[in-house]
Amino acid sequence: METADTQPGGSEESMMRSEESMMRSEESMMRSEESRMRSEESMMRSEESRMRSGGPVGSWESELTSRQRSLKFVLALKEEFVCPVCGGVVLNPQQNSCGHIYCYHCLQGLLESSSPSSPVCPVDGAVITPAEVFQDNCCRREISCLEVYCTNFPACTSVVTLQHLQEHLSSCQYEQLQCTNPGCRAAPQRRHLQEHLTSTCPHRTEPCPHCQQPIRLNLIQDHLQTSCLQVEVGCPHSCSQKVPRHKLAEHRESCPEVHVDCSYRRFGCLVQDKREKVKLHEDTAVNHHMLLVLRSNTHLEQQVEVLQEEALLRQQEVQANSLLLTGLQKKIQPLLQQSSGHEHVVSAAQRTLSRQEDILSTLQLDVQQVSRGLCSGREELEQLRKSLDAVIQEVSAAEALKEHLETLEEKLKLHSSLSELHAAQLHHNEQHLQELEATSYDGKLIWKIDDFRKRREAEAKGQPPCLTSVPFLTGRCGYKMAARVYLNGDGEGRGTHLSLYVVLMQGDFDALLPWPFRQTVSLSLLDQSGARNHRSLSFRPDPSSKSFQRPAAESVNVATGFSCFIPLARLEDPQNASYVDSDTLFVKVWVDMVGLEPL
Numbered sequence: 075m076e077t078a079d080t081q082p083g084g085s086e087e088s089m090m091r092s093e094e095s096m097m098r099s100e101e102s103m104m105r106s107e108e109s110r111m112r113s114e115e116s117m118m119r120s121e122e123s124r125m126r127s128g129g130p131v132g133s134w135e136s137e138l139t140s141r142q143r144s145l146k147f148v149l150a151l152k153e154e155f156v157c158p159v160c161g162g163v164v165l166n167p168q169q170n171s172c173g174h175i176y177c178y179h180c181l182q183g184l185l186e187s188s189s190p191s192s193p194v195c196p197v198d199g200a201v202i203t204p205a206e207v208f209q210d211n212c213c214r215r216e217i218s219c220l221e222v223y224c225t226n227f228p229a230c231t232s233v234v235t236l237q238h239l240q241e242h243l244s245s246c247q248y249e250q251l252q253c254t255n256p257g258c259r260a261a262p263q264r265r266h267l268q269e270h271l272t273s274t275c276p277h278r279t280e281p282c283p284h285c286q287q288p289i290r291l292n293l294i295q296d297h298l299q300t301s302c303l304q305v306e307v308g309c310p311h312s313c314s315q316k317v318p319r320h321k322l323a324e325h326r327e328s329c330p331e332v333h334v335d336c337s338y339r340r341f342g343c344l345v346q347d348k349r350e351k352v353k354l355h356e357d358t359a360v361n362h363h364m365l366l367v368l369r370s371n372t373h374l375e376q377q378v379e380v381l382q383e384e385a386l387l388r389q390q391e392v393q394a395n396s397l398l399l400t401g402l403q404k405k406i407q408p409l410l411q412q413s414s415g416h417e418h419v420v421s422a423a424q425r426t427l428s429r430q431e432d433i434l435s436t437l438q439l440d441v442q443q444v445s446r447g448l449c450s451g452r453e454e455l456e457q458l459r460k461s462l463d464a465v466i467q468e469v470s471a472a473e474a475l476k477e478h479l480e481t482l483e484e485k486l487k488l489h490s491s492l493s494e495l496h497a498a499q500l501h502h503n504e505q506h507l508q509e510l511e512a513t514s515y516d517g518k519l520i521w522k523i524d525d526f527r528k529r530r531e532a533e534a535k536g537q538p539p540c541l542t543s544v545p546f547l548t549g550r551c552g553y554k555m556a557a558r559v560y561l562n563g564d565g566e567g568r569g570t571h572l573s574l575y576v577v578l579m580q581g582d583f584d585a586l587l588p589w590p591f592r593q594t595v596s597l598s599l600l601d602q603s604g605a606r607n608h609r610s611l612s613f614r615p616d617p618s619s620k621s622f623q624r625p626a627a628e629s630v631n632v633a634t635g636f637s638c639f640i641p642l643a644r645l646e647d648p649q650n651a652s653y654v655d656s657d658t659l660f661v662k663v664w665v666d667m668v669g670l671e672p673l
Contacts, residue, residue, distance in 0.1 A: 135165040136607070136650040137240045139179065141225055148221040148233055155217055158197045159184060163236070164217060169210040172200035181207065182606055203668070204612065205594055224248070229263075253277070257290075341366040517548040517593075517665035520600075521557055526659045530561035540564070545579055548665050551673040553591060554581030557663045558633050567638040572599075572645055574611075575635030576663055580625040586673055591615050591622040594666035597635060599645070602660065603652035609640050 138145070142162035157164045159180035166178035174197050176184070185193050185204060193202040218237035224230040225239070226248035234242045243249050247265035258277040262270045271278060279288045282297060284304035289297050298305055303320035310322065311331040317324075326332055330350035336343040337356060343366060345355050356363070521543040523529070529541065543557040557576055564573035574597045581587075596612035613634070615622040621634045645653050653659060 133649060134237050134240045135178075136605075138165060138236070139605075142177075144225065145236070145239075146223040146225075146227060148223065151220075155213070155220075158195075163220075164213070167210040167213045167217065168207050169213070170195055170200065170202050171206040172198055174198070174200075175210055175213055178209075179606055182608060182610075186606070186608075204596065204666070205614065226250075255279075255290075338363045338366060341370050513544060514546045515548075515550050515552070517546075517552070517667050519543060519546040519555075519557055519661075519663040521559075521661040521663070523559065523561075523659040523661065524657065526561065526654050526657050528657075533560065534562040534569075542577075543661070543663075546663070547581070548593070548667065548670065549672050551583040551586065552581075552670075553587060553593075553665075554579045554584075555663070555665070556630075557597075557661060558635075559661060560637075563637070563642070565637040570642060571638040572640050572642060573635070573637045574599075574639040574661065575633035577633040578622065578625055578631040580627065580629065583673065584624050587624075589622075589624045590617045590619075592617060593668075593670055596662075596664040596666070597639065598662040598664070599640060599653045600660040600662055601651040601653065602655040602658075603650075605651060607648075607651035608662075609651070609653065611636050611639060 142160065142165060145163055147163075151163060154175060155164055156162070157177045157180055158174060159176055162177075164175050164177050167175045168178050168181045169175050172195050174195055181202075184196075185202065194200060195202055218235065220236045221233050222236050222239055224232045224234070224242060224246060226243075226246055230246055230248040232242060232246070245264075247263065249264050250261040251264055251267050253260045253262065253267070253270060253275055255271065255275050255277040258275055260270065260275065276292050278291050280291050280294060281287065282289050282294060282302055282304075284298070284302050287297075287302075303318065305319055306316040307319050307322070309315055309317065309325060309329055309331065311326070311329050313329050313331040315325070315329075328349075330348060332349050333346060334349050334352050336345040336352055341363070343359075343363060345352065345359075347355070523541065533539065540558050540560045543559075545554050545556045547554050555576055555578055557574070559575075560568075560573035563569055563571045564575075567573050576595050576597065578591060592615055594612055594614045596610055598608045598610040601607045601609075613636075615634070619634070621632045623631070625631050640653075
């Protein structure tokens with residue numbers, strides 16, 4: 075019996091040990107899988123750190139930036155999810171080598187506001203190296219799934235995940251929206267917006283009750299009082315009638331209060347009064363008007379009689395003159411017959427006299443021509459003498475002027491050569507002065523590019539191929555560098571991306587500097603919207619590349635950078651940044667000075 079009792083017990087213990095062994099084996103496999111996942115995640119983070127791919131903030135995170143510190147979470151927010159810079163929940167988390175997590179825009183602001191060699195963590199003072207910062211996607215996924223109350227709480231009791239909060243707010247009935255009517259600053263809730271727009275907004279548009287023209291509500295009264303053509307208004311001449319504003323001119327032709335002249339004015343009536351009184355006057359003063367008409371007719375009849383008498387006298391004078399003319403014609407007839415006989419003799423004498431006058435005039439012309447010939451010969455001889463003297467004086471003056479002109483030409487050539495030398499030296503000095511004024515000595519370059527679209531179109535046509543900035547140095551005795559940009563892209567990015575490079579140039583102190591060049595270089599397009607969502611990429615030089623060796627005499631090295639720095643579509647139409655504003659683009663180049671000892 076004891077043996078029977080012990081055998082089952084031993085079997086059960088063996089089974090428990092077997093199960094424990096299996097559990098340990100499964101736990102070991104889970105640990106191995108976890109170790110493999112951590113290794114892959116570490117490799118991903120290392121790759122992200124190497125490529126510095128902490129990109130710009132996502133769309134929902136960008137939209138929540140302004141509400142960041144006012145968010146109310148259902149569960150208390152963990153301390154590691156609080157940004158040490160802004161004090162709000164971390165948006166697009168970026169992790170430093172010290173292990174602390176920051177918002178992307180907070181970290182960028184910290185790097186921009188700090189000196190190039192000393193950006194430090196605000197928690198423990200550890201140095202922040204941009205090349206070691208990476209985007210913590212694991213933390214980002216955890217934060218995006220945190221439950222948060224609607225920002226319109228307690229009116230709205232909805233609870234959503236953080237990444238869906240903005241989507242909820244786009245349809246939340248308690249969200250305040252700006253009224254779209256011009257001039258209205260009210261911001262009613264979404265559920266009241268339609269009623270506000272159509273019924274309560276003092277700036278809404280309503281049709282005029284008279285002319286049906288759409289007018290803003292606060293201007294309708296002024297429209298009715300001053301400009302609506304269909305509104306009935308009182309007569310401006312104070313009659314009792316009301317007429318539409320557009321018929322005032324027509325009403326004036328019949329208004330009883332308008333002052334008019336009596337219709338018998340041309341007969342001498344001088345009455346002038348209101349139309350109604352003048353009509354009454356015309357009706358009551360018929361006798362007076364008839365007398366004026368009769369008086370006018372009588373005066374006209376008298377004038378007609380006078381004219382008839384004058385016409386009769388003129389007719390009598392004409393008859394008398396006709397009789398006198400007839401008598402004179404009878405007396406002249408014999409004289410005319412006698413004169414016709416003498417006309418033949420006179421005409422023959424006239425013909426003889428005319429021939430003699432012709433001969434005399436011919437002789438006079440000959441005499442005049444001979445005398446003119448003599449006079450003109452003397453005058454021409456005198457003029458020739460004067461002309462010869464003038465020509466001699468002009469020749470001597472021309473010879474003197476020629477000698478003086480040759481002297482002046484020699485002086486002009488001398489002055490021109492001196493002027494060209496001075497102009498070339500002045501141009502060289504101006505270029506050198508501009509280069510000195512624009513040169514920085516702290517390893518940073520802020521490059522302003524104007525006329526962006528015009529330059530890009532010219533580059534797309536092949537001229538010029540690229541733009542080169544003024545040189546800058548990493549110190550007074552440091553490396554000399556410059557930035558180059560292809561606005562229409564270069565190489566793989568031609569026509570699709572903006573290409574950005576940096577190039578080493580021959581400097582005055584290259585013999586004293588360590589070669590090859592090894593400092594990390596960061597290239598950025600600056601956001602001009604104020605959100606500081608700059609587009610930044612960096613690289614660490616390859617010591618074996620000829621681009622980072624000491625430049626040869628009178629030459630520059632091959633430029634190095636990113637042929638696909640940013641897509642052109644995103645450059646001109648970004649979601650949460652403004653890289654091109656007023657046709658201007660800002661490029662920043664920053665050289666990491668860590669480990670570089672000044673001379």
